Amino acid sequence: MALGKDYVTQECSIARALEVVGERWTLLVVRDAIYGVRRYNDFLVHLGIPRAVLSTRLRTLTEEGVLEKRRYQESPPRDEYVVTERGAALWPVLRALGRWGREYVDTGRLRSFRHADCGGEVEPFGTCAQCGTLVPVADVVMVPGPDLDPAPADPVSRALLRPKRLLEPLETDAVHLAH
Amino acid sequence: MALGKDYVTQECSIARALEVVGERWTLLVVRDAIYGVRRYNDFLVHLGIPRAVLSTRLRTLTEEGVLEKRRYQESPPRDEYVVTERGAALWPVLRALGRWGREYVDTGRLRSFRHADCGGEVEPFGTCAQCGTLVPVADVVMVPGPDLDPAPADPVSRALLRPKRLLEPLETDAVHLAH
16 A cells, blocks of 8 residues: 655654654664765665665655765765764664664664763663763764674675774775666 | 565664554554554544554554553444553654654644653653653653644544643544444
8 A cells, every 4th residue: 555655634743753764764774874884885785675765765865964965986976875963863763763672572682882982881761871971872882782693694784793883984895886 | 666564684673673663654653552542533533544554553553562452342342452561662762753853854842741740841861851750651741832733623633732641541522433
């Protein structure tokens, strides 16, 4: 059944947010962008979705100001997609979803989050268990957990097996082709 | 383009959560259930979606343990859908989405949230600005804001124009027919 992406009857800020990020795969694209994925082929191999879907999502998120398209190479021309402040502000949404998934879908310990400054664990509502700071997304370090696949097939998942500061660009061994 | 509802390639608790609540309209059904909507026709008039979509969402959410189906009248038989503890635990996801919508989509002041015990405002990460408690969802009072339509067409929106404690059943003037 085809359903439009808007919720015109809903006078509600949750509905307005979902009009921007509520489509299939969109929040996982934002997740990857916050993890530091920037290049088309990295999104492609990590998400494993059809190119048409990825291209549509990247275009919409760029139009909505959640991602910003930046030229990083002129010859041949290559663009990357960098998460904006507006996009990084979606981190609490992703954290809340991930916390619910871990607790209520029982996903095991896939990833944890630590405060870069002091190493304290970032608690469910975003404060550091050690120093009490409300940790900005740029100061969060993602740490792989014991239940992650230790030998994933794609280069982005491999790169994410190392502790990784959020928002900083992810370095992978992937080859970046035109698209 | 048809996309499945699962994210099988994603080893991620965010993806697992979205497999349960990531479909179109699903989080707005959960929102309504947390607001105290329990009856089929109340969901129907408030969401304004096709019956087939609503029925599918209610069935899936019941199967997933987010809602619980309860018989509230025997003759003629009538069921209602009551949010479970698992479902109420999605409140931080909805709050984070709503906060992002208000701040980044500029929805105006539609609703605010107060701590029932002391009247303090519930802050973005769920603590009470007045007493510092991490406020359980059952102790949150939703207060209508100045930018809400003061004369909405449907009975659920009208009932939600009064301050309303979350999870408690919403009383409306709607007629509840068979479905």
